[in-house]
Amino acid sequence: MAITEIFPNPTVKQVAFEIRFPNLFYLENKIGDVQVKVMSQFPESALLFRRQIVVADLGPGAKTEDIESQVDKGFATKIWRFRSPKGIELDVSTDSLVLRSVHHKTYNLEGADKFRDIMKFAVDSFIDVTAVPVLSRIGLRYIDECPIPSKDNRTFRSYYNSTFPLDRFDLSSATEMGFQAAVRVGDHYLRYVESLKQIEPDKYVLILDFDGFATKIAPKDYLTVADALHATIAHAYETTIREPVLEYMRQARGG
Numbered sequence: 001m002a003i004t005e006i007f008p009n010p011t012v013k014q015v016a017f018e019i020r021f022p023n024l025f026y027l028e029n030k031i032g033d034v035q036v037k038v039m040s041q042f043p044e045s046a047l048l049f050r051r052q053i054v055v056a057d058l059g060p061g062a063k064t065e066d067i068e069s070q071v072d073k074g075f076a077t078k079i080w081r082f083r084s085p086k087g088i089e090l091d092v093s094t095d096s097l098v099l100r101s102v103h104h105k106t107y108n109l110e111g112a113d114k115f116r117d118i119m120k121f122a123v124d125s126f127i128d129v130t131a132v133p134v135l136s137r138i139g140l141r142y143i144d145e146c147p148i149p150s151k152d153n154r155t156f157r158s159y160y161n162s163t164f165p166l167d168r169f170d171l172s173s174a175t176e177m178g179f180q181a182a183v184r185v186g187d188h189y190l191r192y193v194e195s196l197k198q199i200e201p202d203k204y205v206l207i208l209d210f211d212g213f214a215t216k217i218a219p220k221d222y223l224t225v226a227d228a229l230h231a232t233i234a235h236a237y238e239t240t241i242r243e244p245v246l247e248y249m250r251q252a253r254g255g
Contacts, residue, residue: 003238006105006112007249011144011208011241015107016100017119019222020137023095030129031080034092037125041118042082042090049076086113090122097126107230116230120223127219138222139213140229145197146206146241147248159244160206163194171196185232188214188225192236210236 035045082090091098099122104115126132149155153166163179164171171177178195193209212229 003234003246004109006109007246009249009251009253010105011146011245011249012105012142013145014100014102014141014143015104015115016098016139016141017115017123017226018096018098018137018139018141019123019135020096021132021135024130024132025094027092027094027130028078031092033129034126035080035082037129038082038090038122041121042084042088044083044085046081046083048079048081048091050079051076084118088118092126097123099123107234108227116223116226119226123222132219135217135219135222137213137215138217138225138229139211140226140233141209141211142233142237144208144210144237146208146245148196148204148206151204159242161240161242162206164196185212186228188212188229188232190232190236194240208237208240 077093080092082092084090086101086103088099088101088103091100099119101115101118104113104118106112106114108114108116146160148159152172153170156162156164156171157166163181164177169177174196175198176196178193180191180193182189182191189212191209191211191213193207193211195207195209196204197207198204210233212233214225214229217225
């Protein structure tokens with residue numbers, strides 16, 4: 001089964017794309033050029049500081065102030081955040097670029113905003129300004145929240161080709177259940193997570209978390225690799241869901 005339609009009520013709740021690279025110490029001097037490049041799609045901007053967690057062995061005579069002084073001097077990471085009117089966020093730091101969206105319903109199908117298009121715009125703009133020579137890692141991640149209309153084995157199996165050990169642990173009595181695997185797929189990798197999540201006292205959903213990634217990528221090849229990661233994730237998703245989930249996604253939101 002290859003999904004070729006755009007659904008009014010998709011199960012995907014977030015899609016993210018990340019590239020990592022060796023620290024670019026000159027990035028702060030070029031971030032204004034990056035901002036100008038992406039401003040047409042990401043007009044809002046902010047500078048954030050992310051504190052690092054410090055684990056210290058305070059021996060005799062050590063002072064807490066000494067630790068605090070070191071934290072203040074160099075343990076905060078700068079993140080330049082650019083945001084689109086639709087709420088898509090682009091975070092740039094000296095060693096990574098992360099694009100997150102809760103807006104997109106498709107990666108590359110005609111008929112709706114394509115995540116691939118905004119991803120290409122952001123990454124091409126960044127590479128054009130920085131001339132980063134190598135990408136140490138690229139990753140594409142989808143998080144889906146899928147319906148469980150009735151928390152029993154029979155209904156659940158009709159909706160999902162699940163990895164849960166339902167022959168041993170009945171779903172109706174489960175408060176938690178999960179599965180995780182990391183596998184190699186050709187020249188890249190896939191981390192697959194399936195988990196039961198309670199969202200209301202008597203309501204549960206199935207969380208599907210797909211994280212595809214590749215390492216040591218030439219910048220000119222990032223889009224080809226991203227397309228391959230998407231194909232791997234799409235296959236994993238299509239293998240997991242059954243026809244009732246497709247029918248659920250075809251219903252208007254709230255229908």
